[in-house]
Amino acid sequence: MQPFAIKVSFSKVPVLRVPILHTIIISIGSYVISCRMVPFFMYFYCLSLKEEKMRKLLLLSVIVLSAGLVFAGGQGESADGSSDQVNLRFSWWGGDTRHKATLAAIEAYEAKNPNVKIEAEYGGFDSYYQKLVTQLAGGTAADVVQIDYKWVHDLAAQGEVFVDMNTLTDKIDMSGFDMKFTRAYGAHGDYLLGLPTGLNAFGLTLNSPLLKDAGIPVKESWTWQDILDYGGKVRALGEDKYLMGLQPQHFWYVIKIQLKQKTGNNFIKDDLSFGFEKQDLVEVLEYIDGAFESGAFAPLEETVLYDGKGWDQIPNWLNGSYGMISSWASVYTTVKNATTFDMTVARFPIPEDAVNPGLQTTPSQLLAVNSRSANKEEAIKFIDWFFNSEEAINILKDCRGVPPTSRARDILAAADELDTDVVTAVNLALPYSGGPENGPSLNKEIETIVKDYVQQVGYKVLTPEEAATQMMEDLEKVLSQL
Known part of the structure; x- marks a missing residue:
């Protein structure tokens, strides 16, 4: 007695007969595709087939599928191995020079982390604060937010709207910051709302x-x-x-x-x-x-x-x-x-x-992480890269004033990338x-x-x-x- 089979027929295409048991096994096997076990599953299944042509056909499919999974794996993971899609929003104000540099930095970060998409929200200073306060109250503020040091007192009065930077010393390298200066302008009591983007x-x-x-x-x-x-x-x-x-x-x-x-x-x-x-x-x-x-x-x-x-x-x-x-x-x-x-x-x-x-004499601005962000870990990782990676330092240069970290100042000074007038303006005022x-x-x-x-x-x-x-x-x- 012949085993029951499914018959699939298309015009001018040879009839293909596949035993239903084999179809069920392949369907179950596809369930494990996300963990990349399917090539192994299909390989052993192919060896079990009695028909030579069917075995060769499916073995060829295994090779193609394996290559596809390897390629997809290389394209879908970020630098830290994550493959989950992450969407961040980053809001700031400034002029064209700052906008262009920041957008270039975002593009560089996305290239290193293909699973991350950062939506840029930028414009002028006018009405920025009013919009931010409204967004914080409504839970719609960006994940990474540029704020003015002058707002620290008022924003802290709303509660812990931003992640306390004091809790992130194991995730953000702060060794290059002058922490006395940082706390003098970025903290309300013991609550550190943000890190300075530059000296101003x-x-x-x-x-x-x-x-x-x-x-x-x-x-x-x-x-x-x-x-x-x-x-x-x-x-x-x-x-x-x-x-x-x-x-x-x-x-x-x-x-x-x-x-x-x-x-x-x-x-x-x-x-x-x-x-x-x-x-x-x-x-x-x-x-x-x-x-x-x-x-x-x-x-x-x-x-x-x-x-x-x-x-x-x-x-x-x-x-x-x-x-x-x-x-x-x-x-x-x-x-x-x-x-x-x-x-x-x-x-x-x-x-x-x-x-x-x-x-x-102040920080140019502060960079903060929204405490209600759904992707705080990625936002924190981005800020660490933004301040400390040589790639970001060379892209951003002095678009937010004299860089806040000693490492950034050393890198840009060695490359003759700091505007001497900007450095002079800060040095004239500091004393x-x-x-x-x-x-x-x-x-x-x-x-x-x-x-x-x-x-x-x-x-x-x-x-x-x-x-x-x-x-x-x-x-x-x-x-x-x-």
Whole structure:
């Protein structure tokens, strides 16, 4: 009696008869394909066949299948042997130079880890914080997040929204970081929210040709009186010319720095009292008002149009209308790449009688891991590669300021890849640092109030005296809730 068989027939194709028992065995065997045992299974099965042609046909299939599995294995696994697909999101802000470098780094990481796909979420600084806070509250924030050191206090108040970096010393090599500096700016108490992406300093970027045309020395050290004294010389070059361009958001730094230079205190003390007297604030607002009046500062009507944008996107700087701008060292290369005239760097103004030099030296940003990420381990692995691999160091260079690790600085210095002006900007400021700011002085709501009242002075809505009175009243309301 002949065994029961399945008959499969196609036009012009020979009839194939396969015993049903053999079909069942092959089907069961395919179940183990994921563990790559199927070639062995089929090999021994082939040897059991009595028909010579069928045995040869299936042996050929085994060879092809084995080769395919080997090839697939080589393509599907990451550098650490993982073959599971992982999707990460990485959010940051910056200019074109930073975007291009970071995208190139992501591409390099994906090439080393074919099972990892990193979605880049990048743009300008404006509205970044508001979007981040909303995403954190809704559980939709990216896995790897660039944050500003100024947000540490407020973000920590929301709970442990980011993985505590103190718990990752066995997974991220932190030996190259200055951990005292890292904790001074990246920690809230014992909770370390992120690692610094670079060393940064707030200073001046000078339009050398314009200053020379106005007969103004191109120098590294400036006082606030210099700004007032030289403003008229630049105005004499044309109606569209101003000595100093300040974005409205940067007046927050002008206020804090000038007050610290007067008093030696943080804007808000640790006990939540003011670090200044009302008269101190009035004098700083009078200075700002006078700088607008004299034309030393570009008018708010111009600068407010581009608040939160990078200087590489602001026409009146790019066309050479400003003699200098306030800027962070970390964006200098981006601005230089967009500018056609010669630029150089200088220290932010310090008065000769300063109690504290007050300059802002900080991390460029911090890199953090979302504590609610579904792929924390891969995000942590990516950050370790981002900071410590020679490949990433050579790709990123100084797109986020002077690199934060000693190894990165050594590698880039040896390759002559560090922008000397960026290094100079940081080195000019470091000896004159005002020191770390406390949490209350970094409060976002306090910053917004200060900026709003500076604008009311600039637009002549309030006098410096009126603005100081009302500002302090509004600040007290916020402080009472901290």
